[in-house]
Amino acid sequence: MNKIQRVLIVGGTHGNELTGVYLVQRFEQQPHLVQRPSFDTRTLLSNQAAIAAGVRYVDQDMNRCCDRQSLATPTPAAYEVARAQEISRHFGTTGSTPADVILDLHSTTANMGLTLILDDHHPFKLQLAAALSAQQPALRVYSSANSGRQQDALRSLGRFGFCLEVGPVAQGVLEADLFHRTEALVLQTLDYLDRLNQDTPTTAPHPLTLYQYLGTVPYPKDSKGRLQAMIHPQLQGQDYQPLHPGDPMFLSLTGETIAYAGEDPVFPVFINEAAYYEKDIAMVLTRPQQIEVETWVEPESEARTCR
Numbered sequence: 001m002n003k004i005q006r007v008l009i010v011g012g013t014h015g016n017e018l019t020g021v022y023l024v025q026r027f028e029q030q031p032h033l034v035q036r037p038s039f040d041t042r043t044l045l046s047n048q049a050a051i052a053a054g055v056r057y058v059d060q061d062m063n064r065c066c067d068r069q070s071l072a073t074p075t076p077a078a079y080e081v082a083r084a085q086e087i088s089r090h091f092g093t094t095g096s097t098p099a100d101v102i103l104d105l106h107s108t109t110a111n112m113g114l115t116l117i118l119d120d121h122h123p124f125k126l127q128l129a130a131a132l133s134a135q136q137p138a139l140r141v142y143s144s145a146n147s148g149r150q151q152d153a154l155r156s157l158g159r160f161g162f163c164l165e166v167g168p169v170a171q172g173v174l175e176a177d178l179f180h181r182t183e184a185l186v187l188q189t190l191d192y193l194d195r196l197n198q199d200t201p202t203t204a205p206h207p208l209t210l211y212q213y214l215g216t217v218p219y220p221k222d223s224k225g226r227l228q229a230m231i232h233p234q235l236q237g238q239d240y241q242p243l244h245p246g247d248p249m250f251l252s253l254t255g256e257t258i259a260y261a262g263e264d265p266v267f268p269v270f271i272n273e274a275a276y277y278e279k280d281i282a283m284v285l286t287r288p289q290q291i292e293v294e295t296w297v298e299p300e301s302e303a304r305t306c307r
């Protein structure tokens with residue numbers, strides 16, 4: 001029995017993130033690119049109404065409505081919740097064609113290059129992240145495991161969910177270099193999963209650098225909720241670079257520098273992400289940690305046949 005039987009590649013969970021939308025369309029037109037001998041590959045444009053409208057979402061963020069409660073809502077009013085239920089019926093762990101791996105393709109306006117996002121530290125996920133990092137030294141791996149966020153992202157519908165976040169690219173814009181680098185990483189991921197199924201030795205054990213979530217930083221605002229400062233020019237585009245105590249963080253509308261007041265260096269990501277203004281997140285702080293990755297051996301209790 002193969003460890004991985006079905007992989008779902010998703011684009012358009014946010015309808016204005018075109019890299020994923022057009023990559024999925026390309027894979028649908030050229031299915032041989034993503035087919036592999038040892039598993040079934042499916043593709044999906046998830047938030048179709050938002051893609052058609054060219055917006056992030058229509059009623060609510062589709063990447064925040066795949067939690068148990070939303071999925072159990074009898075007659076959801078929001079388009080995205082209804083769509084999440086439909087996708088769960090197909091690709092969820094108890095669906096008609098369950099996905100072992102969901103790879104959800106996103107883009108960001110922040111300078112995050114190629115970033116793989118993990119929501120937990122399951123040995124399978126760490127092993128995949130380490131193998132891809134060994135092949136793609138430019139790949140960064142960000143872990144939201146400490147964020148306290150519930151499992152409400154679309155990728156959480158699968159047995160193993162991954163998010164690929166690429167940038168910088170503006171919303172509603174396709175950028176060729178990033179498009180092709182993302183495509184190459186998706187194909188490498190599929191190749192890796194195919195080798196894993198065939199028990200071909202992959203890469204040697206490899207130390208993995210995980211950028212672990214520490215917290216978010218809001219924008220400085222006045223009592224009426226209006227922005228009082230912007231990301232400081234010296235910090236703009238400096239994702240994954242160390243920010244030391246006293247370094248410039250924001251520049252106020254009147255020209256004063258607001259420094260980072262923490263006690264230890266941090267490594268901000270999602271700096272000035274356009275979609276996070278509505279969430280009042282100016283950046284997400286992380287700290288890198290080197291970990292040794294063990295080879296994943298699937299316990300019988302976790303195998304799909306036993307569910």
Ligand SMILES: [Zn+2]
Nearest residue numbers: 014017106107
């Ligand atoms: Zn997104």
